[in-house]
Amino acid sequence: MNITLKLYATLQDLLPAGAKRNAAQIEIASDSSLNDIIDAYQVPRELAHLVLVNGVFVYHADRDARNTLRPDDVLAIWPPVAGG
């Protein structure tokens, strides 16, 4: 199934070719865990700090769970960042 992967800040260079404005459409196995995707795109797990699925934060402990993603979900990942 297809989802949108967004990688930001220092992670943006890890996006596949054709990505636009930090976002790419990717195909994943329907039972993929978030960590499967994080590993597949070579995002160092320690830099996958802010991991959002459809805008909702996913804690580290829940990132190995399978069958949680739905088609057209948006997975967005940031390294540790802050501002204000």
Add this chain to the structure above:
Amino acid sequence: MSWTRKLLRVNLNTASITEEPLNMEWANDYLGQRGLATRYLVDEIDPACDALGPDNKFIMVTGPLTGTSASTGGRYSCVTKSPLTGTVACSNSGGHFGAELKFAGWDMIIFEGKSASPMYLNIENEVATLLPADDLWGKSVWEADKMIRQKHQDPQIRIACIGRSAEEGNLYGAVVNDLHRAAGRSGVGTVMASKNLKAVVVRGTQGLGGLADPKRFMESVKAGKQVLADNPVTGQGLPTYGTQVLMNVINEVGALPTRNMRETKFEGAAEVSGEAMHEPRKSDGKPNLTTNGACFSCTIACGRISTIDRTHFSVKDKPEYWINSGGLEYEAAWALGPDTGVDDIDALTYVNFLCNEDGMDPISFGSTVAAAMELFEEGVITTQHTGGVELKFGSAEALCQVAEMTAKGEGFGKDLGLGSKRLCEKYGRPELSMTVKGQEFPAYDPRGIQGMGLAYATANRGACHLRGYTVASEILGIPEKTDPLESTGKAGLVKAFQDATAAVDSAGLCVFTTFAWTMDDIAPQVDAACEGDWSTDRMMEVGERIWNLEKDFNQRAGITGADDTLPPRLLKEGANVGPAQGKVSELDRMLPEYYQLRGYSADGAMTAETRNKFGLPG
């Protein structure tokens, strides 16, 4: 240099300048900067006074770590009663001005009265002189800075100055130092203008001194810098992307207030984000961002130095703006961008330049324009009012036009200079003003970040992110992640952030250090610099005392618990999209617990018991 132990008192009625010893008893109770100056203000003015009258006072103040080698130890604040909110105002700035004031041998300057004609204060170490500023009046910050430098012929002077907006009565006039650092919020520049004070010029050559334990101080400073360098936020994220890295984050969580906070996601956020500032543009292949920059003694260096595309409509005939200058920070970019619906990064950068050039708070300006755009959309404001400007959401041209008018206080810019609250009241739609206590919101929607609703409602200077930045915990996971949609537990979180921030501000440090530092990193630096015991617990106690002193000032100024609220839009209209869709701010659930934790009455009033507990002045 911990303390010089002396302050300058400048009476503008009589043009007399006197030296006074710093009240070290108050420094012991209120640490410095924000806390110490508020203590002076409480002692010296009637909180109910006219903020723009001669009875208000205007204080420029440093902290004990201002001018030291502590990372970010260069900050000063402008403390006064705000003309925008009627509350205490404390507006904090970086750059190099604060440190230079210390090097000249002064901890603080208190301005009182009103000069009969425009003046500026020139300080060369122990010699302070009021000089005529008739030629500077009517000039922008940038023009005045240039003229002062030509006159004094000293490239090392540091200048804090007001622009034409404040002179024209704009109620959110800023004090701009070092050309593009600003004590931006609450109209502190407007108070300076009301006293006919155009600028403060400082040159200090007296170096460092006065540290209680220099060796231990250097050790604690070194340790603190290592923590900042090793932390991915302060060591890498902020220098590379600046605060603007938040644009996409806050949009993704559905808490980016859009088009006067009607919506909570902006379709153009990516176009005006920190990442976009790095992208080469078509015209010259250069990115918006030229480099990062640091304030005095800062090892983070989050500042943005930017250029505008020379072919952009806003500047193509204006080579004076083809320069490198202060670029977009997140709060300014949000107010000028998503809140007005404008996704043109060059237009935003141009307007940001104008805000620096003429000393306007870009948050209040952008938010006021957003309110005016909604009024325009509803037909309440028309082109007859705007002087022909089609003030539509999303119009970069309109944004630039009204920014030019407001910077100079011309035409409809006079209305926009009133701020959102007074503008919406003038046009009969007060509910469209996105403000608390008359100050415009920053860039976080309290429906999607529940703690921020309470932080905004209770902030002692009106809606403000810098008084209790629970975004750090609720969104960014610093120091630990909490659920942004959950209001339970947020009262304690908000109070903890508020108290800690009051202490950090009062030390003379930048609050951004707290993305890496805890109070356990800060207290040893203060403890080594200052006399007495400055443990973590003491810092938190002093932070809470400062908070309550500000609260007490506001109460005496007539501000009540009824003012601790949010606009009806945020309490009644659910977020339109994102995780918070359908949700409103649960302020009513958080406020009673917050008052209880603070030791206030159920209706939000300071109590005699709490006043006594913290030894506040009677």
